[in-house]
Amino acid sequence: MKAMILAAGRGERMRPLTDHTPKPLLPVAGKPLIQYHIENLARASVRELVINHAHLGEQIEAWLGDGAQFGVSIRYSPEAEALETGGGIYRALPLLGEAPFLVVNGDVWCDFDPSCLQLAGGDLAQLLMVANPDHHPGGDFHLQAGRLDDQGSPKLTFSGIGLYRPALFEGCRAGRFPLAPLLRNAMAQGRVAGAEHHGRWIDVGTPQRLQELERKLTG
Template identity: 55%
Template sequence: MKAMILAAGYGKRMRPLTDHTPKPLLRAGGKALIEYHIEALRDAGIESLVINTGWLGEKLVAFLGEGTRYGIPLVYSHEGTPLETAGGIKRALPLLGDQPFVLINGDIWTDFDLTRLVDNRPDPVHLVLVNNPEHHPKGDFHLTDTSRLRDNAEPKLTYAGIGRFDPAIFAQLADGEAKLAPVLRAAMADDAASGEHHAGQWWDIGTPERLAELDRLLSGT
């Protein structure tokens, strides 16, 4: 099974830290954020990783290389101008192949057990949801008692930026910029989306302050 790490964004909210460093290479606990994902995906049984690049993407490639020191092959989908999430996935489909893949945002940190996404699942979309953080109190999607996802019901949880996807749901998208939310809502409307609630650690590294707080947690200071 393959996985994709989203790493092409500008990281504008993290400036000035991201003026010269791509956001996934920002460090917490002595390690770049993206390295936590690479190691967790490797340990979950993922065979190879696709990383999309945009802003300062050459620095990601120079730092991570081909994955030799991580024990998992890394390949890159270069976007130049970031294409948003769905557009980036569409661009990367030739590298991802035609089998379901795991997707994770490069600018989060979590203790979610990624082996749960390697297990076979029948739905084209399966999302990990978390409790709504203070900066996103209304959430994104409703999770039913039978683990189905709904867009038009309450209460809502927050999409964690982690999921398992069938590449076929992106195949008909036009090349270019495209957001993920419409793709997810279409799957929910067809009752083709399931989900699960992760109640453990999850950090959206959206501000320098949150990065500093995560660094203190991981460093034990």
């Protein structure tokens, strides 16, 4: 299985930290945030990685190189301007191949096991869900009996980690577009599964949450 790490975001809420450093390279407990993802994937024998980038992307390539130092192989999908999640994944599809692939948001930290996600039957996606954090109390999607929908309640929060079939993107066109409408359409067809993660997860979207993660990893 291949995996894609989304690393093209500008990180506006992290400014001024991201004015000169791309958010995935911000240090946490002595190493860049994105390195935790790479090491976690390598431990699970997911060794073929694709990383997209836009803002200061040359720094990401310079730091990570071809991935050999981490025991993985990294290919890059550069974007002249960030294409949002959907557009970024769609652009990278030729690098990801025809089999289901894992996608991880570069600005989250999570101790999940990649093997916990498994696509079944005609499902187009399986999303890893977490308890709603304080900054997102309403959640995103309803999980019941392993299935996700957009209408039920209570809702859990999408972790930013999911397993997808390339067919989810059929009919899309190159350019900037979000992922959520594609997922909601697939949910309406009953083709999206979900799994709840009960371990540690944090959306590292602000300097305050970056400091919180630093405390958790060093405390």
